[in-house]
Amino acid sequence: MRMKIGIHGLTSCYGCQLKMACIEEILEVAKNFEIVYWNMASSKGEIEKVDIAFVEGSVVTERDEEELKLIRENADALVAVGSCAIHGGVQGMIFGEDYEEIFREVYGDSLIDYEAKIGEPLRKYVEVDYCLPGCPPEEHEILYYLATFGIGSYPEEKDYPVCAECRRQGYPCILIEKGMPCLGPVTVAGCNAKCPGFNVACIGCRGPVPHGTAWFDSLARTFKEKGMSKEYIKRRMEIFGKQYEKLDEMIEKVFENED
Ligand code: SF4
Ligand code: SF4
Ligand code: SF4
Structure with missing residues (x-):
């Protein structure tokens, strides 16, 4: 029997599904x-029991939250994509x-039939079994995940x-040699250091390396030594790491005696 899968998109650019x-x-x-x-590829289909659900996007609206919970109830395993x-x-x-102010600035007085909030990761609402990182993930990783599931195993x-x-x-280190604000030390591998x-x-x-080992404080110290300001460091680290636990605290620690 073939394994049943579902591919879903919450609030996102749909780039992962497109990939x-x-x-x-x-x-x-x-x-x-x-x-x-697979709503993006076909308008047919209802959320039903599957072996694996792949879910792209973050939880921004109540509808996202409801849909995610329904997907989770119906999936043996859930992959955050x-x-x-x-x-x-x-x-x-x-x-x-x-x-609220930003929301008003973007949408003005338009009538929006939902209340939105800052995007949050799936794990804040449901149990996530596997993570397939990237923005979007690399092709070889998508194939690796599908292949391991396909043979009844699981991806590492x-x-x-x-x-x-x-x-x-063998690339030269542009952080050490040129003082460029490279986030490679805290970002999970998989892209072959493309940039x-x-x-x-x-x-x-x-996104940050897993298991709480993204040492933003140590990198912030190096950035500081290279002449970058606290505001600049914070903004750069927050682009993809805003929801990382203790990010603020780690940056503050590096600058604590300066304010
Ligand atoms: S992770 Fe990146 S590519 Fe995927 S949906 Fe989000 S913004 Fe788009
Ligand atoms: S990824 Fe790491 S080693 Fe490569 S340039 Fe950036 S900081 Fe240096
Ligand atoms: S080098 Fe960094 S920014 Fe570039 S693709 Fe890899 S993780 Fe993304």
């Missing part, structure tokens, strides 16, 4: 599964300003930073 849909081998791979729900689902994503990034998540891949590729490979500092799009 899945664009994989050259996806039709071949899909033959090994029964896809019972992409930075939005795992960490809240860019919609989890509000730089300290008043959310990376627990080391982009720096490890950067060193392995440093083009001489561009990592912005942390894959």
Whole structure:
């Protein structure tokens, strides 16, 4: 019997699903599964019992929350796909300003039939079994996850930073050598240090390394030594790390005697 899967999108840009849909081998791979729900690819389908649910996007509205809970009730395993689902994503990034004010500025007096809030990761609402990081995830990782599930196994998540891949590729360190604000040391690997490979500092799009080992404080200290201000460091780290527990505290610690 083929494994049943569902692919879902909460509030997001749908880029992770698009990435899945664009994989050259996806039709071949899909033959090994029964896809019972994929709203982006087909308007047919109801949320029903599946072996694995892949969920993209973060929880921004009540409807997201209800849908996520229904998906969870009906799935033996749930995979959070992409930075939005795992960490809240860019919609989890509000730089300290008043959310209500920003909402009003964007939507004005328009009639919106839902109340929105800052994007939150899935794990704040339901149990998440696996995380497939990226913004969006890399093709090879999507295929790896599907392949391991397909043979009745489970994927092993990376627990080391982009720096490890950067060193392995033999790229020069643009943080140490050029003082560029690279977030590679706190960002989970998997992209083969794509940006440093083009001489561009990592912005942390894959999200912080798991298991509480993203040492933002240590990196903030290095950034500070390179002449970056507290505000700049905070804003840069918050783009994909805003929902990281103790991020503020870690940055404050580095600057505590200066304010
Ligand atoms: S993780 Fe990135 S690509 Fe995926 S839905 Fe969120 S913003 Fe889009
Ligand atoms: S360039 Fe960035 S990713 Fe590469 S080793 Fe330096 S800090 Fe790490
Ligand atoms: S280097 Fe950083 S910003 Fe670039 S793709 Fe990798 S994780 Fe994302």
